[in-house]
Every structure is written in structure tokens, then in C-alpha cells.
Amino acid sequence: MPEKHDLHSEFPEFKEQIHQLKQHNNHFAVLFSRYHEIDHEIHRIEQGAEVCSDDYLEQQKVQRLHLKDDLFSMLKAAETTV
Known part of the structure; x- marks a missing residue:
């Protein structure tokens, strides 16, 4: 069964930052x-x-990865300002 890659599962350590952002x-x-x-x-x-x-599926996976990278960068930046 395919696994979901929601951000809360991918970055559980950033739960509070995700909510705040x-x-x-x-x-x-x-x-x-x-x-x-x-x-x-x-x-x-x-x-x-x-x-x-x-x-198309591969294109969507690449787009998801780019978004994940952008979101992770924002989470890391928010972590340093807290």
C-alpha cells in the first residue's frame, strides 16, 4: 500500500512550527x-x-519534492527565529 507523505508525518519535529506558519x-x-x-x-x-x-505521476512527485524542500527551508528558518 502506498504511503502518504503529509508534512506532519515527514517532519514530526516541526509540528508547532507548521501550525504557527x-x-x-x-x-x-x-x-x-x-x-x-x-x-x-x-x-x-x-x-x-x-x-x-x-x-504525469513522476512530474507530480518532482513538484511535491520541490514544495517539500521549500517548506522545509521555511520551517528551518522559523525554528531559528523562535
Whole structure:
């Protein structure tokens, strides 16, 4: 069974920063929402609930990875300001 890659599972040590940034940083909230949408779509595709080309799936995975990197950078920066 494909595993989900939600940010709370990926970065449990940043639970508080995720919550704070979602509440107080609009850019983070938008990226977080987009990451969640893409992760959910990938999960549905991998479960067979949706059909797409392999290229599209790989493109979505790359986009999810880039968003994850951006979000992680923002989380690290928020950690140093707390």
C-alpha cells in the first residue's frame, strides 16, 4: 500500500512550527495547501483510484519534492527565529 507523505508525518519535529506558519505566514499556507493537494493526488493515483501517465505521476512527485524542500527551508528558518 502506498504511503502518504503529509508534512506532519515527514517532519514530526516541526509540528508547532507548521501550525504557527500556517496561521501567520500566507506564503507558507499556500505552499502547504498545494503540497497537500499534490500528495493526496499522488496517493490516489498509486492506489489506483485515478489513472494517469507515468510521466504525469513522476512530474507530480518532482513538484511535491520541490514544495517539500521549500517548506522545509521555511520551517528551518522559523525554528531559528523562535
